[in-house]
Amino acid sequence: MEFTEAYKQTGPCCFSPDARFLAVACDYRLVVRDVVTLKVVQLFSCVDKINFLEWAPDSEYILCGLYKRPMVQAWSLSQPDWTCKIDEGSAGIAYARWSPDSRHILTTSEFQLRLTVWSLVNTACVHVQWPKHAARGVSFTKDGKFAAICTRRDCKDCINLLSCHSWEIMGVFAVDTLDLAGVEWSPDDSAIVAWDSLLEYKVLIYSPDGRCLFKYSAYESGLGVKTVGWSPCGQFLAVGSYDQSVRILNHLTWKTFAEFTHAASIRSPYNAAVFKEVDDPFQLDMSELCLSEGLSRNMRDNGTENGSEGGSRVKYAVMDVPITVPAQKPASDKPNPKQGIGMLSWSSDSHYFFTRNDNMPTVLWIWDICRLELAAVLVQKDPIRAAAWDPTCPRLVLCTESPHLYMWTPSGACCVNIPLPDFRIVDLKWNSAGSCLLLKDRDSFCCAAIVSALPEEEPDEQTDETSEDE
Template identity: 75%
Template sequence: MEFTEAYKQTGPCCFSPNSRYVAVANDYRLVIRDTFSFQVVQLFSCLDKISYIEWALDSEYILCGLYKKPMIQAWSLTQPEWTCKIDEGPAGISYARWSPDSRHILTTSEFQLRLTVWSLLNTACVHVQWPKHGSKGVAFNQDGKFAAICTRRDCKDYVNLLSCQSWEIMGSFAVDTLDLADLEWSPDDSSIVVWDSPLEYKVLIYSPDGRCLFKYQAYECGLGVKTVSWSPCGQFLAIGSYDQMLRVLNHLTWKTFAEFLHLSTVRAPCSAAIFKEIDEPLQLDMSELSLDENFMPSNYDASEGYISVRYEVMELPVAFPFQKPPADKPNPKQGVGLLAWSKDSQYICTRNDSMPTALWIWDMRRLEVAAILVQKEPIRAAVWDPTCTRLLLCTGSSHLYMWTPSGAFCVCNPLPGFSISDLKWNIDGSCLLLKDKDAFCCATVPSLPESSDYSSDD
């Protein structure tokens, strides 16, 4: 892997959908860099500090959320002189998003009073009263023709279907939830999954015309659903729960065909490879050298020399660090808080928040755990390569961690003092964006060979 130099950032950073640009928030300035040369191609000045940025799907426009103001500003890369400012006045703005046609912006006011669709073509706007959530509760189908928007009125939750051409309500139906948490279209647009708040375990599958196809409830009298995700192929629906279990439903009968439990101790028989991150000090005598402190790499320890890390394959049984959440505090750190599918839908990775240093990788073909990665620090983020079966994760250290079906290995970031707290792929899987607290860099990732021979200490 090759790394760029570090660049300053004070907020969100993201690739454009066409992978040509990377947008970076730097206080009130929006910096657009070319992903090949990393030269600045556009620089826009906003009216306040940027809290949120989002690209339009055609990569021509980009919006900035100035939530402290609160207002939205949008910019055009092809017409730098063009500007757009959206201000809801006393109603405020809590969130903004693009429509799939890249010519409309949807904003949600404070206290969920209304959702407004703003047109960039004719300055017209459409209002939807009483949206359920600010940043959640809105989903577009795959071809971008319809939007499903959750609303709440008369103490009941509804799903409204809007046409993304006329923005007229095509239909509306009530859903059987106490307090709807979110919804998501299936990849084939044949159904919509809706799930309840953690206080009630309830997952509902609806057809777009409002028919309830299936109601799933794994248990009662306990905290319920925490994460939900469709597989890219659309055949599986994964549900992560507070009871530390991952359940997978099939799209034909909507029955559970797999249940995976995150055990605190793994014993034989188990065919999974368990990789544990360990330190590997490299004893280098640097006493004769006189170096500036700023020159020292981020992985240098004065008492032990250079610190390298690698994975070691553990022998069974293996016990994982377990954190029991306090019973008297809200939002307990337990249950499946991270859940992500691989591109080919064969693997799914999960993190049980009670064991934040362990990442579980499950094989959907064999219906068993394929590998477990045990880190020294809690896992911050884990993302699949959008083009192949390759998983990268970070823990807030200076290292990247990678897993493929052939093995796992660690990569050291050569930038001094750079701790990787978040990471994002571009759409073609050729570049990776790495974020530190106040800086970011990018790394080019080589494509995987047909038969990978990675080892745990590469």
Template identity: 45%
Template sequence: VWDASTLRILQLYTCLDQIQHIEWSSDSLFILCAMYKRGVVQVWSLEQPDWHCKIDEGSAGLVASCWSPDGRHILNTTEFHLRITVWSLCTKSVSYIKYPKACQQGIAFTKDGRYMAVAERRDCKDFVSIFVCSDWQLLRHFDTETQDLFGIEWAPNGCVLAAWDTCLEYKILLYSLDGRLLSTYRAYEWSLGIKSVTWSPSSQFVAIGSYDEKVRILNHVTWKKITEFEHPATITSTKTIVYKEVEKSPSVETERLSFPPTRALASSLFSTQSKYDISQVPVSLPFIKPVADRANPKMGIGMLAFSPDNCFLATKNDNIPNAVWIWDIQKLKLFVVLEQLCAIQCFQWDPCQPRLAVCTGTSKVFFWSPAGCVSVQVPAEGDFQILSLSWHSSGDSLVLLSKDNFCVCYLEKE
């Protein structure tokens, strides 16, 4: 456990086996470490380093583990999704939830932590149960009109639950807290359907990315489509700014070259730097033709994220893996396209302002804000390929992760 500002090691805990999942409690006082192969969860306390807790699911096994919003209960999903076990750290009591569904997003908590929705499957039908998190009492139980429920997600205000079907059928259903079906939306039939879903932070919009390379935005008043965003391989609009990443060789004065070269000079000589140029439209983006006879084809909108101020939506079309599309939500128009040299691995908005961080599996991290674009080289030794990133809640720093290493990028305040 590191101090986020000084990177001083505060605690070192040793677990029984290889950790498959790690998670902070909501108040940052406890750390959950799940070892799925052993069916064991270990919990460590930051305030009392000698205290620890071990939860063993035994022969039932373990496939998923997470905190409840209060940070005092742990929800374990057993093998074959037979049940969810709710363990209390305070009273050591245990509760059981039967028939959880094996799907991508089967548990969802409201942002205020009061309610939990669980996707269930029984008698070959899909259901959703809503529980009160304070005492784990069942509030509502209703069946969903889905063939094979794939995911559920609460609106940030906790009033509406979105549930969507498997990718074989384009169908999203919106339910109220008391289980009433508010609306059903289907864009088309007989083709691969929904790939990604996200709510806007204000709960006014739900964005649905699908395999037909489009994002459809539904409004919260009528739950009808207000617009759809297409992702063509050629950008023609003169109102769209296209930033293209270009490599530039580092310039080194020959008089300064010493032999053998210093370590810093050697690494700068052989590392390619990059910058952004503004491309003139029309711009043709590199396009991949998906393999039609394989499962989970690399096509459609695989990533979606709203900025914290609701002003922008960032998307990635898996057919065009090197581009990030940034849409202006106030004007409902394409605002910016970032064309990278390598495929997009991950992007995430700064939680405090409209600033997007992007990584592409290289040793650079890229930032976009309405003011412009910048490419930042990570000053790490060796080959530091950034595969994912995560912002600090203050927006002052972010963690960059490679396969075996991590580094922290601190941003100076303006």
């Protein structure tokens, strides 16, 4: 892998949808860089510190959320003199997002009093009363024609369907939930999934005209759904629960056809490769070198002080089953227990998906949906902070707030040492072309590119070899 030098950032960073530019927040300044050269393309000054960034789908405009004001500013990449400010006054702004046509901005006020659609073309605005959530509860169809918005009034949950052309309400239907937690269109726009809060396990599939196609509840008298994710192909719906299991529903009958559990003990008949992160101290044989006494003493002193940082290297060791992975017991006297499937994401080809069970924060599970089995387990030394699939192939990268980047493909896994001093990865993102990887530290960022070709997948067996890159 090749890495750039580190650059300053103080907030959100995100790639443009066309993969050409990188927007970076530095206090009140918005810096737009070219992805290839990282040269500054545009520099914009906001009126306050930037809390949120989002590119318009056409990569022409950038939205900046200044929630302390509260205010939203938008900028044009091709017209630097053009600017837009949105201020809701005393209602405030809790969240903002782009519409699919890149010409409207949707803002949600504080206390979810209303959702407002602002036009950048004719300055018109449309209000939707009583949105259920600020950041969640809004989903657009893939063709960008319709929006589903969760609302709640008179203690009843509803889904409002809006046309993204005229922003008129096309229909409203009630949802059979106690406390609607989220809504998501299917990738083929043929169905809408809605799920209840953690207090009741309930997943509901609706048609766009409001007919309930299926109700699913795996169990009662326990904390329910925690994560929901459609496969990119639209054939599978993964539901992660607080009972540490993932259930897969098919799009034809909406029945469950697979259930994957996350047991602390991995044993046969699992054929998955278990990769465990272990230390690999860098050792240099200097027995035959003749050094002066002062230089030798200086190297010994520096090695004692900095050996743990500069000489620290890690690698993956392939473990034999049975093996017990680290697990934590969640606190029973605190709300929102750290238990259950808190992280779930599908690969771009819908062949694999990964999960993280929150009471096993150092373990990442990778599942093969075609074979309906566990493909691999990555056991890290530190809790997993973020993981992301390459948008072009089944390549997975993850970070643990350490100076290392971890990578998995169907051919194996490897650890990559970051060649930057005091750089610990807390978050990472791919650009849409899969050509560049953004790595974030607490107050800086760098970009990485994979120069070697992706190893071809073995058809019948998975290699047990591990590798390490500088």
